[in-house]
Amino acid sequence: MAEKVLKGIAASDGIAIAKAYMLVDPDLSFEKTTVANVDAEVKRLHDAFDASKAELQVIKDKAVENLGEEEAEVFEAHITILSDPEMLGQIETKIKDDKVNAEEALKEVTDTFISMFEAMTDNAYMQERAGDIRDVTKRVMSHLLGVTLPSPALINSEVVVVAHDLTPSDTAQLDRKYVKGFITDIGGRTSHSAIMSRTLEIPAVVGSETATTDIAEGDTIVLDGINGSALVKPSDAEKADYQQKAKDFVEQKAEWAKLKNEATVSKDGKHFELASNIGTPDDMQGVLDAGSEAIGLFRSEFLYMNSAELPDEDTQFEAYKKVVEGMQGKPVIVRTMDIGGDKHLPYLPLPDEMNPFLGYRAIRISLDRDDIFRTQLRALLRASHYGQLRIMFPMIATLDEFRQAKHIFEEEKAKLVAAGTPVADDIKLGIMIEIPAAAILADQFAKEVDFFSIGTNDLIQYSFAADRGNEHVSYLYQPYNPSLLRLIKHVIDAAHANGKFTGMCGEVAGDQIAVPLLMGLGLDEFSMSATSVLKTRSLMKKIDTTEMAKLADKAINECVTNEEVKELVEKNVFN
Ligand SMILES: C=C(OP(=O)(O)O)C(=O)O
Ligand SMILES: [Mg+2]
Numbered sequence: 001m002a003e004k005v006l007k008g009i010a011a012s013d014g015i016a017i018a019k020a021y022m023l024v025d026p027d028l029s030f031e032k033t034t035v036a037n038v039d040a041e042v043k044r045l046h047d048a049f050d051a052s053k054a055e056l057q058v059i060k061d062k063a064v065e066n067l068g069e070e071e072a073e074v075f076e077a078h079i080t081i082l083s084d085p086e087m088l089g090q091i092e093t094k095i096k097d098d099k100v101n102a103e104e105a106l107k108e109v110t111d112t113f114i115s116m117f118e119a120m121t122d123n124a125y126m127q128e129r130a131g132d133i134r135d136v137t138k139r140v141m142s143h144l145l146g147v148t149l150p151s152p153a154l155i156n157s158e159v160v161v162v163a164h165d166l167t168p169s170d171t172a173q174l175d176r177k178y179v180k181g182f183i184t185d186i187g188g189r190t191s192h193s194a195i196m197s198r199t200l201e202i203p204a205v206v207g208s209e210t211a212t213t214d215i216a217e218g219d220t221i222v223l224d225g226i227n228g229s230a231l232v233k234p235s236d237a238e239k240a241d242y243q244q245k246a247k248d249f250v251e252q253k254a255e256w257a258k259l260k261n262e263a264t265v266s267k268d269g270k271h272f273e274l275a276s277n278i279g280t281p282d283d284m285q286g287v288l289d290a291g292s293e294a295i296g297l298f299r300s301e302f303l304y305m306n307s308a309e310l311p312d313e314d315t316q317f318e319a320y321k322k323v324v325e326g327m328q329g330k331p332v333i334v335r336t337m338d339i340g341g342d343k344h345l346p347y348l349p350l351p352d353e354m355n356p357f358l359g360y361r362a363i364r365i366s367l368d369r370d371d372i373f374r375t376q377l378r379a380l381l382r383a384s385h386y387g388q389l390r391i392m393f394p395m396i397a398t399l400d401e402f403r404q405a406k407h408i409f410e411e412e413k414a415k416l417v418a419a420g421t422p423v424a425d426d427i428k429l430g431i432m433i434e435i436p437a438a439a440i441l442a443d444q445f446a447k448e449v450d451f452f453s454i455g456t457n458d459l460i461q462y463s464f465a466a467d468r469g470n471e472h473v474s475y476l477y478q479p480y481n482p483s484l485l486r487l488i489k490h491v492i493d494a495a496h497a498n499g500k501f502t503g504m505c506g507e508v509a510g511d512q513i514a515v516p517l518l519m520g521l522g523l524d525e526f527s528m529s530a531t532s533v534l535k536t537r538s539l540m541k542k543i544d545t546t547e548m549a550k551l552a553d554k555a556i557n558e559c560v561t562n563e564e565v566k567e568l569v570e571k572n573v574f575n
Pocket of ligand 2: 434455457458
């Protein structure tokens, strides 16, 4: 029997068996002491600086090799800080004048630098430097205290990463060659690191609550991303059992792969558009490998997040063009920047907010900072010439917001056309339905927009008032609850009554229990992680839409709970 079994939220399919790599900061606390031998203390400081620099150089080289020059830039910045004689000199002086230990002198001096830079609230560059100094201080402190700081870029054998939380940028730095899976204490199925794990095809369990306390460095872990559990130090029999399950999973995937070039048609001959979600042009290969019929959501904010500064028009144009061209005439829906909530840009400091998910986010930022918005729209307009581009706006709550966004779009389009720049004339403009106010008013929106795309990750969060990243309220992630199904039906019907189409790009679009119901409700387009496309095509081919329309009607009008709907589908579709 395994020493421990952890339960969490299944975030990304697949099974991983490997040693644990603790991506957890060690205890860096220390006592302030008076030192008698000042020279020895200064030497200790210099040694810690030298060791940190040497370590960063290794990390940087490795990061260049595995992740690319751009991802490695941050380590170069850290080396530069450590090479600055000003900071080192001040710490040295403090040791000599105050006769304090190197740890205390380091802390006092770097705290001063950090507060000074952080106070420059109108200078994003300096604010970012404050973060760098904090990171560098941690590293030097770890050397003074003789403890090891985790360096994920240095991982060079197969591991399961164990962390309290992973930010989207932490996740982006994981090297798929070695990171076979990850498990976190916090997070939900639709938090952005979970979404990224699916794109990267890394099995993941989130929201386990105790992974970082129950697992130790080097423990063997069996991670089951299909059911959301992890075995710590499994027995040989358990390991063998999971090796078999992993093999079955690979075989199942090979079976689905045969459907790559088939059309997505239900048993009774109805076609549905089966699309993929992407974060960057690098995700295109997965989209093509899965035989996706469209890109239903390009989360363009990842272009901004993977950049050290606001990406300029040409950089964005190249990225959009690559994706649009790569799809060879198939539709590509690019969502304009959705920053805020759990997604941040170091160079665009956002106000401190009590409720970031209810705050300054997405279209709200774009309409406020129309300089950023116009640059993005121009890049998109220019890319529209190379394929079938559609644009949608995130977090629309009111018609007025859509009208303002559309007006800015029309202005930029007119300018480009006047300048003789080729621009497609049939760009569809849609909105994400992720705020209940917009869902309820869908009949009015449908007269003005070209399409809807339902973002269930946020629509569920806002309908149930339950933070999508908070594992303590994850029971309120109720994708089959009749209240949500009624909202979805209302949106689809409103679109159809006005000759428009409705897609879905939230995680529910690839949920195997929800898919049959959504087919019954007449959803036109399903967009999901590329890794779910073939599995969903396989399911859709077995479904009769007339039967499903009746089942959806029953779910909406006769069932009252999430569980009842789930059982109804299991009994009628999967028995
Ligand atoms: C697709 C969605 O957008 P995101 O997950 O990026 O917020 C959603 O909210 O469902
Ligand atoms: Mg959303």
